[in-house]
Amino acid sequence: MPIPDPELRPLCTLTLDLLRLPAPLPVWRARVDAARWLAAAHTVAESGGRLISLWGIDRSASGGGMVVCATYCVLEGLVWLELPVGHTAAYPDLSGVFPCAGRMQRAAADLSGLRADGQSDTRAWLSHGLWAGGAPLQSGTLPVGSAPGTLPTDYPFVRVEGDGVHEIAVGPVHAGIIEPGHFRFSVVGEKVLRLEKHLGYTHKGIERRFTELAPLDAYRLAGRVSGDSTVAFAWAYCMALESAWQCDIPQRAVWLRALMLERERVANHLGDLGALGNDAALGFGLAQFSRLREDWQRLSGAAFGHRFMMDSVVPGGVATDPTPDLLLRLTQQCDAIEGEVRTLRTVYDEHAGLQDRFLTTGRVSPELAAQLGLTGLAGRASAQAFDLRCDQVWPPYDQLEVKMATQRDGDVAARVAVRFDETLESLRLLRRLCAGAPAGAIRVDMVAPGVPSVGIGWVEGWRGEVQVALEVSATGHIVRCHCHDPSWQNWPALEHAVMGNIVPDFPLINKSFNLSYSGHDL
Template structure:
């Protein structure tokens, strides 16, 4: 299929479409984006890659989620014009991804109104592009401070600014929030992130493919299973290896336990942010019990390094399967009791209802995804829409609400906890016998693969590109927080400043997963 055909007629793509990879030209880049939008698709991730070390060129890559699967497109940039057309006019959430691509790889964007650096805070050497071939690490001079970020100013009588961060109290990661307010009412919020940029994507290129899963699992500590599974899925698809069925069932078991752990923690924190310390105490207790059993079953409280290329690192005994199933019964009873407390607490509901509302229309326009998207009527969950083994046999119940406020995001969490408990019991009952790991085999030649997993926060993508000698040429990990951080800026408009911690926690977006 030619680039022009692809940009005009998505229906000609093969079906089913787990992952389809293709190339487009300059015109096809923007035309395809419009066709995807018209067909109800959405941007998943956008990044750049430099292949000049292996005789190639710079290329911009984008992945789109379509009803039939994932489309991975690239635009190769020949000659001196290292620029691509702006996609943010079609998909607003692409704006920051494009700015990051410019900072990291040096691919500019034509027609983009916002060209401010995103990850380069003025501490990199002039012209530095960390992911370009031959780029050398260069620490900032001692005592040098980040450059001033040109925040958008709001003018008017009584308008003043409140700067929060980037250094916060406690152990929260750094991010700067600039509020423009009148009294306590928020007129505008603008974020600046990227303070924890760790060089993870560059580090991938220094690792062997069979070692990369350990780095992927550390992209965001609250999503270690999701990232490790996505990485292993990408590698296994690139090498055309298939893990044993029991391994995928155990991966799903861990993924659902990760989902429950995070929802329990957030439900407690949300109660606490609204003045109900009892909620924090009770949900923290449940989460601690939950993570202790995860450590006993899989060797780590966060199940770190339990998902490995070719399968899983350790199996579970029949006795442990019974323990996991029984714990689900205990947790379910207590969650029902605590949900009744939350629903009937007038003070709590007064803080939740109407706070931080994102209408379904706004959510669709801005590309809100994951649990926050489902709370605003966006019915998307990879476990349902593109079910892979074992989800294709588990009939996952899709949870959606249309309120789009803190109350709706809390309700999604409660429902998803209960559904994950059901799934864990079903997995424990139907866990197949057999091996839990194969020895992955690398084929000859270059290869690409993609891993696409519904983590607790939303869809996690890992796009992996391997060179002829099986070295990692590029590994791009994408967190759904990229889509959702900009929406938080809209959710706070019209609310009061003291409600921001509550609204922010109801999204609970990742700094670490965003600042690779």
């Protein structure tokens, strides 16, 4: 059972009834009223804490009504606050304290029918006017479907007026094999005055679908929230379920999960470093990094049964135990690729044309990054030194002494440098994980406790913090599973990064962030 913990600072001054949840990371949970909901946000912000996520839960089936939830990262760990909203379904707006809350609140309005009282921007975010059946996460509503014979509602983009100002609409269908998103540029000549985007085109009903799956099966859906982060989301989901059901998993499984997470990190950095070179007309970089990534993913497939290691992290442990020979091959590959990455970094650093495109392009200053809540690798490139593997260490990272990669300039060059540094650090970690994984079982059976339970998973994915909040009923049904991708924080920052640059630099700036559409459009 959760235990009271009155010593959490800075929120202890609000006399909250905080309960410590059983989890690998320190997590506290409390129910608040409207005044403390807003006071807590101010207190967290003033102490340097961050908003991680915001979502709604409908507990009407159990007599609990509608609730809005928010999670905050503070020095001591994670704080999960809940505010019952009653029949009005309204709660105090947090976007004035944390700007990144704005779109999360708009999504909560679309999905759960909750309304942030006082929010200035009330435009629909995920709904495009085609949903039939009401808010899909409210109990009693039908599954979302397209209303027959209708066209999508026009999105009211903010207009920029002035002499010589014109708009360029990009998307939602793009020329490349990428997911859909509408980017509306307001420009003078080629200089971007403003960028506003609209997402939601890949809404898949994932959070509704979770409620229709058994808890022991839903890890497969979590791993498909964002395909390039399948290990991170699956681990976060399994951590949440194991926390809720108070299941301790074997140590070997923990080490193998970290091994897969770091391989996922390296694979994405290799792919993006090649694409960034290509966007700056260095096709050689794309060819070399694509070759390295292909070799990397082929060996991941041999070791874990899937190139992306999908369905390899399972409740109670992992699905596959690589043989000693495969662990040796994984180690040898780290040694071989490290040399090539270092050589390619020298090529990138000494290529005058490449650096001319990278330096000062798409800059997000440390001050702006802090204001917007920029997180993950993009945040670390703008002096936001947050990495769960270092700040809130959980096994096995508590034994690995991860070195955080940070930069201050906040431009494309800084984000590239962070990717290089993180790749090399992950290669070091992978060698330790392959050599140090303890012997033993890789999975234990999990049993539902037969009482209502909640849990949370919090993992440093390659983009940044991935979080899964899970609530399971006494009968073993998922009441709510909320998956949060760090792209929620970083998409608004990308809009600011583009301002003042020229239109042809947008693909380069966009790729330097490489944010998730699928992980955002749940």
